[in-house]
Amino acid sequence: MDFQRLIRTLDTFWEKQGCVIVQPYDMEMGAGTFHPATFFGALGPAPSRAAYVQPSRRPADGRYGENPLRMQRYYQYQVLLKPTPDNVQQLYLESLRACGLNLDHHDIRFVQDDWESPTLGASGLGWEVWMDSLEVTQFTYFQQVGGMDLQHISCEITYGLERITMFAQGTSDVYSLAYGPNTSYGDLHLANEREGSSYNFEHADVALHQQLFTSYENDAKRLLKAQCLMPAYEQLLKCSHTFNILDARGAISQADRPRFIMRIRTLAKRCAELYLERQEGTGGVRQGAGETQKAS
């Protein structure tokens, strides 16, 4: 099963489970959790089911295309289920089977991994799912988002699409994965992986990004004051990615790191509060939860 079909298979699988298949958010982000469908979808009592691919940027993880397991840009497949179905583990395993994996030929394990995103003020308890000792999925029951304890618990399933496709195709090199007709993953991404690593580690302008961070932060604050929720959240996303670039450039000292994180977290908390205030105002109807609402 090639990469693009695997994505389609997951879309179909989760669509049948009542998920809205959302499109990737068109901004740089470190993980699918930052997508508004998850960040806002996890807040409040309103039920929410969404699934989507999210390209994920991890500037510090780039290896110039030389490591088959670490990349500065890769794809996460993200599912958010609220409330969490009782058989969520079985659903997840079923989705792997749908992708053509014979799980009886593998050692599948749920190993404790309590996930935390300090910048989003989000944390949860769950596992990393091992397939033959390789982590292929992050499985989390959110307990806190935007610094707020949750009463209504979502389950977040984050598939490492490349790794799962590697198992499905029986290959150990990400760049030789079949992506689609006559096209390998490397055809599409190897050059960018090299250039991206080079940019993140060597060329990204530190002074510019430091300045950008502050500008984005100020803009986010201004927009929050103006009750402009999604534009403010988008500025937060920019802050977060700018921070990751600075980090990859080695421009953030150990001492500065907590302060940067706190600055982003403060924005996240405010965004979450504003979102919930609005939700109360509309009697719990979802609003502004990203593309799902805007699409019509």
Next chain:
Amino acid sequence: MKRYGKTSKESRAPRPLPRAPASAEMLFEIGTEELPAAYVPGLIEQLGRETAALLQSRHLTCERVLSYGTPRRLVVIVRGLATTQHNPAEEIRGPSKRAAYDKEGKPTPALQGFLRSQGGTAADIKVVSSEKGDYLYFTKRATTVPTATVLPGLLLQLIAKLRSPKSMRWDSSGVRFARPIRWLLALYDGKPLRCTFGTLTSAARTWVGGPLHPRSVKVISVGGYLKSLTHAGVIVNQEERRAAIDKVVTQIASRARGKPAIETASHGLLEEVTYLVESPAPLTGVFDQKYLALPREVLLASMAKHQRVFAIQSSSHALLPQCVAILEGTPTKPDGIRKTVERILNARLADSLMFWNDDHTRLPLEQMATALSGVTFHEQLGSMADKTQRLVALIPPLADAWQLTGEERHQLERACRLAKADLVSTMVKEFPTLQGIMGKHYAKDSGESQAVADAIEEHYLPLADRAPKTLIGSALAILDKWDTLTSYFGVGIMPTGDQDPFGLRRAAQGIVEVAWAIHRPLPIDALLEARFTLPPFAGKDSNGMRQAGDRIRQYLLERLYMFAWPPPAPSTDCIDAVLSSPCRDLIDVMDRVRSLHQMLGHPDLLKAAKVIERTRNILKGATLRQPEVDPARLQEAPERALWDLYRSNEARVIELTNKKSYADATTLFGAVFFEPLHEFFDRVLVNVKEEALQQNRLALMRAIHTLYTDRIADLSKLTIVQQQQESAR
């Protein structure tokens, strides 16, 4: 713990003819999604303990309580659980007679409410007179309740009592547990019990097959339950599971003419893996020989920490390029799994080798240490480079007290300068638990002496069952912990309750342990003084620093109550007594505690204690204006005699205490003063009207009292003395 294999035999035995059983078996299983391996042992222990406690509190007798656990289930089995709850008769106090009846002798609302709450009538009431007046008592009759009706509520309480380091919600019912609970099985005397927790209701069925092939199995007896689990390959008994894993790893190792790496147990890998699977199955793998060039600790960290696979060593203790993974259930196609496990392990080891080589380009270690200025120790306390500077500056007081040679001082200084350097190595960033260990390797590869290299490794100890073994390592371990403890206390950060984010309790405990093990002086005052002349405290308000110093001293000395003393452990009152005297050197304090404890029950100690107690009683509350005894003003014979005895024995007591002969000093002190002091109190009045006389006598009492209490202990704190005082009252 009883092996359940035996019980399945029991259950096959012919059943006795039906008769009302006096006792029966209870089974309770909490089915969960995968629990964190580190939580399960604690949950199993609590399950047994809390079940026993709850049964006892409900007057339910049983023969034994067994508790088991895997990542997916927590199980408690109660054998011989009485079928009837016998609640004994009870007398319950109600309102006072005055409040219970109105003027006309009719029951007030207070009495009515009381009776309602107890389910009684006015006929069950009696009046009991006491010092506090007449009170109404309700005699609650003894009752018997079938156990089966008591258990559902009890089991719910049981779940609520189970604690884990972190708990979570998984639905909107508000219930919390370490991971989602997906089923409850409750059975008593072969019949299902019905209890509801959150959105779940218990049923007489369990689940096997893991998340991959979930299959529910009906349960009608404890024996049948255990058989079903065995049949499904689940080893529910953790001891058996651990033994099975240990055995299979050992077998595989011996096939390679080796054995499991000796660290398997001490690193906790065997323990962790025991709680990662419920149906362990082995899988062997190999890795590339070239990675054997890495230090053993690095190989083990890569293998154990990230992949939880066992390493194997040869008969000559060298690691072999092999590993054993423990899988969940026997795989149908092990070759594919093996290929991936080996590939991942090789990739991890390749990373480690890259870190190792990368770090070597940054040696010597002294060079690496220059990067420490970029590593924060704490916002208010500067960088790790600052900490390094402080460690060096703290050397003199300790080195003087330990009478270190010039060479030893030099080694200690080198070790201080290099102790933290490995924190900036790539390897330690990847494997934080290798801090100190990488420092040792990199120190050796930088041409440092063995003593320096060992000290760098040892300065993070004691940890688990490891403690520093070398002189320089012990010194560095103490200095590092001293700096940490005093720095945080100095800026006002102290452990509170169970909040201790900077590990200060462990640091203080570590100082005590290391100092005691090497048994060399620990000059508290000199070390405090040295610390407070360093940043960020140098030049700060000396009063504030003195207060911080007092808090540190007190906190450190309080560790003695928690210290794992070698037997016989001293009783608390011995520590109380010594801590009431000046404490300048930690080890001397500990020696005094030990001496005192060894003398407990000895008549010599009792004599000395009486002297201390009597002098203390007379000094208590008195105002002393005269520091020294004026011999010219000693009038009576007994006081002159006391003074002469003091003069002739003072030097000897001091000499004995200086020689740390605390038992001899105590014996001498008691022998010299006990009788004459008795005589003195019989015949001389201290608190006379003439102030000059009174002050002189008080000064004499004080001289005798402090001769002992300023050097050894305040014996009036001893329980033997306090008990005598109690009985005298």
